[in-house]
Amino acid sequence: MLELRDIGKSYEGNPLLENVSLQIGECETVCLLGPSGSGKSTLLRIAAGLESPDRGEVLWNGETITRMPVHLRGFGLMFQDYALFPHLDVGENVAFGLRMKKLPRDRIQNEVREALARVNLAHYEHRRVAELSGGEQQRVALARALAPRPGLLMLDEPLGALDRALREELIEEIRRVLKSMRTPSLYVTHDQEEAFAVAARVAILHGGRIVQVGSPEELVARPASVWVAKFLGLGNILPGRVRSGRPLRIETSLGEFPAESPERLPAIGKEGWILLRPGGGAFTRRTTGAQKGIRGVVRESIRREEGYRVLLVDDSSREIACSSAEPFPEEEQLVWIPAKGTWLVE
Amino acid sequence: MERDDAAVGRMEIGPIPRKSFSGGRALLWILPVAFVGIFFYIPLLSILRMGAGAALRVGLGAFSARTILNAAGFTFYQAALSTLLTVIVGLPGAYVFARYEFPLKRLLRAFLIVPFILPTVVVAAGFESLLGPGGWVNLALEGAGLIRQPLPFLHSVGAILLAHVFYNTSIVLRLVGSAWERLDSNLPAAARVLGASRWQAFRRVTLPLLVPSLLAAAALVFLFDFTSFGVILILGGPGFSTLETEIYIQALQAFNLPAASLLSIVQIGCTLALVVISTRLAQRAESATLKVGYRTARKPVSAAEKLSLAAVLCLLGALFFMPLISPVASSFLRTEAARGERTAVQTGFTLDYYRELFINRKEAAFFATPIESARNSLLVAVATTVIALGMGIPASMLLSRPGRLDRLIEPFLLLPLGTSAVTLGLGMLVALSRPPLDLIRSPLLLPVAHSLIALPFVVRGLKPALAGIPARLREAAAALGASPFRVWQAVDFPIAARAVLSAAAFAFAVSLGEFGATTIIVRPDFPTMPVAIYRFLSQPGGLNYGQAMAMATLLMLLCAVAVTTIERTRE
Numbered sequence: 001m002l003e004l005r006d007i008g009k010s011y012e013g014n015p016l017l018e019n020v021s022l023q024i025g026e027c028e029t030v031c032l033l034g035p036s037g038s039g040k041s042t043l044l045r046i047a048a049g050l051e052s053p054d055r056g057e058v059l060w061n062g063e064t065i066t067r068m069p070v071h072l073r074g075f076g077l078m079f080q081d082y083a084l085f086p087h088l089d090v091g092e093n094v095a096f097g098l099r100m101k102k103l104p105r106d107r108i109q110n111e112v113r114e115a116l117a118r119v120n121l122a123h124y125e126h127r128r129v130a131e132l133s134g135g136e137q138q139r140v141a142l143a144r145a146l147a148p149r150p151g152l153l154m155l156d157e158p159l160g161a162l163d164r165a166l167r168e169e170l171i172e173e174i175r176r177v178l179k180s181m182r183t184p185s186l187y188v189t190h191d192q193e194e195a196f197a198v199a200a201r202v203a204i205l206h207g208g209r210i211v212q213v214g215s216p217e218e219l220v221a222r223p224a225s226v227w228v229a230k231f232l233g234l235g236n237i238l239p240g241r242v243r244s245g246r247p248l249r250i251e252t253s254l255g256e257f258p259a260e261s262p263e264r265l266p267a268i269g270k271e272g273w274i275l276l277r278p279g280g281g282a283f284t285r286r287t288t289g290a291q292k293g294i295r296g297v298v299r300e301s302i303r304r305e306e307g308y309r310v311l312l313v314d315d316s317s318r319e320i321a322c323s324s325a326e327p328f329p330e331e332e333q334l335v336w337i338p339a340k341g342t343w344l345v346e
Numbered sequence: 347m348e349r350d351d352a353a354v355g356r357m358e359i360g361p362i363p364r365k366s367f368s369g370g371r372a373l374l375w376i377l378p379v380a381f382v383g384i385f386f387y388i389p390l391l392s393i394l395r396m397g398a399g400a401a402l403r404v405g406l407g408a409f410s411a412r413t414i415l416n417a418a419g420f421t422f423y424q425a426a427l428s429t430l431l432t433v434i435v436g437l438p439g440a441y442v443f444a445r446y447e448f449p450l451k452r453l454l455r456a457f458l459i460v461p462f463i464l465p466t467v468v469v470a471a472g473f474e475s476l477l478g479p480g481g482w483v484n485l486a487l488e489g490a491g492l493i494r495q496p497l498p499f500l501h502s503v504g505a506i507l508l509a510h511v512f513y514n515t516s517i518v519l520r521l522v523g524s525a526w527e528r529l530d531s532n533l534p535a536a537a538r539v540l541g542a543s544r545w546q547a548f549r550r551v552t553l554p555l556l557v558p559s560l561l562a563a564a565a566l567v568f569l570f571d572f573t574s575f576g577v578i579l580i581l582g583g584p585g586f587s588t589l590e591t592e593i594y595i596q597a598l599q600a601f602n603l604p605a606a607s608l609l610s611i612v613q614i615g616c617t618l619a620l621v622v623i624s625t626r627l628a629q630r631a632e633s634a635t636l637k638v639g640y641r642t643a644r645k646p647v648s649a650a651e652k653l654s655l656a657a658v659l660c661l662l663g664a665l666f667f668m669p670l671i672s673p674v675a676s677s678f679l680r681t682e683a684a685r686g687e688r689t690a691v692q693t694g695f696t697l698d699y700y701r702e703l704f705i706n707r708k709e710a711a712f713f714a715t716p717i718e719s720a721r722n723s724l725l726v727a728v729a730t731t732v733i734a735l736g737m738g739i740p741a742s743m744l745l746s747r748p749g750r751l752d753r754l755i756e757p758f759l760l761l762p763l764g765t766s767a768v769t770l771g772l773g774m775l776v777a778l779s780r781p782p783l784d785l786i787r788s789p790l791l792l793p794v795a796h797s798l799i800a801l802p803f804v805v806r807g808l809k810p811a812l813a814g815i816p817a818r819l820r821e822a823a824a825a826l827g828a829s830p831f832r833v834w835q836a837v838d839f840p841i842a843a844r845a846v847l848s849a850a851a852f853a854f855a856v857s858l859g860e861f862g863a864t865t866i867i868v869r870p871d872f873p874t875m876p877v878a879i880y881r882f883l884s885q886p887g888g889l890n891y892g893q894a895m896a897m898a899t900l901l902m903l904l905c906a907v908a909v910t911t912i913e914r915t916r917e
Contacts (some may be wrong), residue, residue: 012645048539049495049538049539050535050538052540069538069544070535070538070541071537071538071540071541071542071544071546072541073539073542074541075539076539076540077535077539079534079535079536081532082530082895083530083532083536084532085533085534085537085551086535086555087551087554087555094538096540096542096550097540097541100541100542100546144540145539145540148540148541178825182787192438220579256421
């Protein structure tokens with residue numbers, strides 16, 4: 001089990017990481033999700049031993065390895081641009097870690113063959129690295145990292161350079177391989193789809209701090225802050241004030257909406273934000289009478305994988321995004337009644 | 347305006363006309379080709395003829411095949427050893443420059459060009475004042491009471507090697523350093539994660555990837571060490587001779603021109619092979635593209651990093667700066683008795699050595715005041731600059747947009763680059779000392795020889811600058827009604843002016859420091875500064891020594907002006 005305890009790191013006076021703590025259990029895949037510059041790659045390099053933290057401890061099965069040099073840790077790392085050795089062929093690349101372990105020659109050969117078969121690249125041993133496609137290089141990198149059977153596998157944006165169709169195929173493959181080898185892993189990405197697909201537990205990093213850890217379902221249902229909700233793209237976020245506590249109702253410039261709070265109930269009068277998710281609401285064309293929803297004019301209806309994304313524009317030119325099973329004609333007057341909102345704090 | 351716009355449109359749409367070998371181009375070629383033909387190829391042929399004749403009757407007096415073999419053997423031996431040492435010294439420096447940020451890095455990087463420009467005689471004087479019997483190292487050791495008599499650093503293989511390392515380390519720093527900078531730092535990191543120790547990661551990943559650039563640098567260093575002249579002559583002393591110094595000795599001391607020619611043929615054969623090898627290796631290093639990693643240079647963090655960085659920089663600093671500072675110090679400090687000085691030696695600060703340069707003493711090796719050599723050097727350098735630019739500018743213009751025939755002419759112009767300076771001088775001595783080309787006493791011969799040496803550098807510097815000017819600018823100017831000359835004047839020249847200035851400074855500096863060819867064809871009554879320094883160094887006594895240092899300091903100062911000009915125009 002890997003434990004990162006209160007990790008701090010700064011570079012030239014700028015903090016990169018502050019008090020970051022994270023644990024990765026047996027057979028578990030944990031994903032570090034964050035925008036570029038959030039410090040996720042630095043955290044990964046600290047776990048790998050490529051950088052040392054200014055503060056805090058790295059523990060492996062309860063023992064500190066903070067000062068242990070990288071090559072003695074027995075971890076695997078898959079680099080963003082794969083970092084395949086251009087002067088070695090595919091087989092020699094995969095064999096590199098096994099050679100460093102000084103395994104006998106025939107054993108190395110078997111392990112290389114097995115590792116390449118595992119990523120569907122059997123008989124690629126003697127191919128040159130430069131001849132491979134992006135997806136093939138990625139698989140060789142995975143095979144190379146896993147061949148020495150590392151105690152922990154780290155993956156730094158492993159699919160960053162690939163196109164979408166290939167990414168989806170490879171996410172499946174990575175998940176399958178990690179599961180079959182029962183290797184705990186730390187997966188770094190800025191892509192939430194990738195993160196949610198690959199890991200049961202996701203840690204969101206922002207400005208050098210972990211701002212929320214949870215399963216994909218928890219993160220979506222109960223974002224811990226306005227920033228997390230915006231980063232995950234959960235929907236419309238409006239400033240508001242608590243009108244009543246039970247049931248929780250939030251007053252905004254677009255009207256009053258029922259809401260739930262992920263944490264304790266906020267006090268009446270408290271200022272904050274409300275998240276109105278595009279899905280789950282209802283539409284009505286009756287634009288007169290009592291106002292329960294948001295009134296606006298349809299700007300456009302955009303086809304999505306399922307249903308439509310409808311953009312409403314209200315009197316003061318604010319844009320509201322909502323989902324609908326049917327498209328609406330442009331310029332049509334409409335009232336959107338959102339489902340229960342989520343109360344957010346800064 | 348309408349007509350002009352239409353013309354521009356046509357130019358852009360129409361196919362770009364292939365440059366044919368027109369009359370105008372032929373006219374531009376005449377001058378440079380005739381120049382190189384008469385002053386390089388005719389002398390070269392004379393050497394070949396005389397050397398071939400000599401080869402048919404080997405055993406020319408005191409000269410024999412054994413002499414050639416010995417000289418060639420020592421040439422390869424010292425070049426190989428020098429190259430190895432240079433690479434060993436240069437590698438840590440290349441690493442430091444590629445991977446770390448440190449104060450004064452830009453300045454130090456700019457300084458790397460200095461050894462290229464610095465005259466060999468100045469370097470030799472520098473090492474003599476550092477390591478000679480009256481040099482600073484020996485003085486310090488004596489002062490500390492560690493030794494009774496000066497240690498014989500000078501006139502040893504060690505002195506030669508040290509000077510070569512000084513000269514060529516910057517080549518390794520530049521070539522290997524830039525390759526290292528482009529090496530993805532994740533590659534050695536990947537090796538580390540896979541269980542490789544620091545050394546294993548270097549040995550199995552970094553080093554193999556640097557091999558192309560290392561080989562290219564080593565080949566170039568070897569070539570320079572192979573053709574080294576002034577360093578061997580002065581620092582090696584009479585005990586050591588390479589092909590290059592043996593040519594000089596046979597030509598000027600044994601007056602055995604056929605023997606010298608034979609040696610020159612061996613030398614030409616070797617250097618041509620080395621040039622071919624080094625060009626191939628350089629091309630291969632260029633094509634071995636390395637991807638840029640996400641992390642390049644950074645500041646040192648840990649104490650160990652800072653310490654080793656400081657150690658490497660101090661070593662490089664000592665190597666680069668000590669031979670530069672030490673002759674300056676020697677020129678202002680009296681440490682030993684001048685010959686014939688009756689009073690006791692007063693050690694301390696003195697301007698006497700500079701003053702002496704302006705006095706014509708009977709015992710001096712000149713019939714004029716020594717400072718006249720500075721005037722001579724400046725005159726020759728100015729003439730060289732004019733000739734080299736006069737030949738180099740038309741050639742570079744043609745080569746920047748070459749047709750098929752132009753491409754054939756390029757190696758013809760660049761061959762002097764691969765020929766040793768002493769061979770060039772010998773060729774001129776052999777070919778140009780009798781009618782119809784009796785030029786050996788002409789005051790223009792020195793600038794001509796220097797121009798031949800500078801020309802390849804001028805062309806190499808100007809060609810890419812001119813080729814880099816967008817063709818559309820020229821086409822637009824032509825479409826607006828400019829004649830070819832006006833196009834050149836209005837578009838090419840202003841853009842290329844910096845490159846021209848840089849090339850001029852380079853030619854100037856090359857001429858100031860040229861020693862190998864000069865020493866063979868120079869008229870005794872018209873010495874240049876390097877020749878004067880060499881003469882002073884060959885004479886015994888503190889006064890001559892001091893004047894050598896004073897003159898070396900002046901020459902260094904002049905070269906510094908040239909270098910500054912080059913660096914300024916680069917920015």
